[in-house]
Amino acid sequence: MAVVEHRLGQMENRHESVPTRITKLEQQFEHMSDQLSELNEGQQALTVVVSGIGKKITxxxxxxxxxxxxxxxxxxxxxxxxFP
Incomplete structure (x- = not known):
């Protein structure tokens, strides 16, 4: 019986820590999503500049x-x- 109580205690402890981990992962995902969005905007601006330079060179x-x-x-x- 003590073993079962111990295992149940471990399961409860693990389940209590899961939301914290998930929240942390969600925060990291949102941060990386924001970074990717900023990178995409920068890349689009760079594409416009390079296209303008290409037109001038052409x-x-x-x-x-x-x-x-x-x-x-x-x-x-x-x-x-x-000189004839």
Whole structure:
């Protein structure tokens, strides 16, 4: 009988501590959820910035390519006029 009482006492002690553990895990989960939400917002902002930089680079490369093509066509003509 003493063994049964001892085991029942252990079960009661364990059940009393479970809500504390669950509450702590819930708090940790909520904290990590908040951190992930903040990380997601930061990542979205970073994506917008990188997309803007990509657009600027694309336009600059297009302008540079067009300018280079124009220079390749005009430089020989100018050199022929200057040095006949």
């Amino acid at each position: 336009w600059s490369m297009g302008v540079a390519a067009a300018a280079w093509a124009i220079l390749q066509m005009l430089v020989p003509v100018v050199l022929r006029v200057v």
